[in-house]
Amino acid sequence: MGEELRPTEKKALAELKALIAAAPPAAAAIWGVPLAGGDERTDVVLLKFLRARDLDPAQAHAMLSRCVAWRRDFGADGVPEEDLGLGELDGVVAYMHGRDRQGRPVCYNAYGAFKDADLFDRAFGDEPRLERFLRWRVQLMERGLRLLHFKPGGVHSIVQVTDLRDMPNRELRAVSARVLSLFQDNYPELVARKVFINVPWYFSLIYAVFSPFLTERTKSKFVLAREGAVEETLYRFISPEFVPAQYGGLSRPGESLDPPPKPASEFSVRGGEKVNLEIDGIEAGTTMTWELVVAGWDVEYAAEYVPAAAAGYSLAIAKPRRIAAGAPPLRHTFAASEPGRMVLSIDNSSRRRKVAAYRYSVRKPPLNL
Known part of the structure; x- marks a missing residue:
């Protein structure tokens, strides 16, 4: 099962199987999983009933029988x-x-x-x-x-x-x-x-x-x-690209990017700190789309493109501006006419540390054959 069962769990599982063999529930399967036989999924399901009843086989069997009956009557x-x-x-x-x-x-x-x-x-x-x-x-x-x-x-x-x-x-x-x-x-x-x-x-x-x-x-x-602690809590368990935008994530239900973006990168910005995120190696003719979210926002954001050529001039993609609390994730698209790197700046003038995340996708120029 991906985990080593304790002796008490193995004993309880064997006893529950014996009870099922002696008094089968009203259905042969639950959640699409057979309750008896050689299916590898059976133990996974039976252990759920056992653990819900503190490994008591008799109580687990009674619970399973009631559940099967309820599913039949409810038409689950x-x-x-x-x-x-x-x-x-x-x-x-x-x-x-x-x-x-x-x-x-x-x-x-x-x-x-x-x-x-x-x-x-x-x-x-x-x-x-x-x-x-x-x-x-x-x-x-x-x-x-x-x-x-x-x-x-x-x-x-x-x-x-x-x-x-x-x-x-x-x-x-x-x-x-x-x-x-x-x-x-x-x-x-x-x-x-x-x-x-x-x-x-x-x-x-x-x-x-x-x-x-x-x-x-x-x-x-x-x-x-x-x-105020929603984003940081959700990020502990769910990657930002899967957290809905209304809860401080990067995911907009029903929407997908083409090409698919890279996995989200997470970072934090301490109170009074300014963070510069650099995306290097951008080729001429590349179209780049990026998304950024900061928990609670109320920070200053800016973006510029810095050409690789020493004589090149930096281009302000997003001039410094304050992003209000509760704002949705930012999304920008930029087509690079020359090689360079993108620099995203987040300036947190508050005293509170903020968690944040960004991701980007790159559409490279077509090959000339």
Whole structure:
């Protein structure tokens, strides 16, 4: 499995397999993985149920049986293809986007959209609408599972990022408790990390409500980031090129660059420091596109092209200007008429260290054959 199992885990796994052989669940497979036989993915799945029940084979078997029954009654295998009429929530309230540094898919949640009373009513106005929303949320989870392969040593869990900004906490408490309970019971150990961003001061009160619904193992996966620490926190787990632009990354969902840019380079700018980034070896006729983002911005930015020839004159691509807080990533394109290098300058006059990232792509001139 890419990890050495402890003797207690091996023993519990063998006992769970014996229980499954003696009392098979109502379905032969779960999440597309057989529950018995020689499939290498089976152990990966069974260990998730065991770890969710502290390696108790009997409890894991009962949990697995209930989960299989729920999937049958809910129609979970077919829900990814359903049209639930909640397209307005896609890409806004919850969506899959990019991967973390270990290759795990990332699911973003932003329930602040429900501060809109009309949207809230359309989603949760009565029990049928609430059930439809829960089905929509399961749909997103099931689509995320299709990005996993469950092979030993491979990717078999996702990362959840939840934005708590503007979240109408009182109204969503009951809904959130339903979602948490549903996921804990039927998707054990499928979330590797839960990152909460823009955490308000009163989150401890909300957490006190949720806490009874959470296992200790689940609580250990929580990461909290208050406003102002979002980018630095996300960068710990997700490369900047996969972090959405609204959270301080370089990724614009649904957009791709041609040619594809190089992997993002990360750096930091200390308070009172000026950093010059140099991109060397640019050939004549080359077209270069670069993107830059600084957490929180409020820095001065400039860009110039410096010809390789000693007699050449530097060309100001972007004159020094202040970039306001909350600005989206910058993107510039420049066609070089002569060899040289690009110099990007970031001047941080504040006292606070800022994390930052940039990336670039180069379209070289065609060969003359």
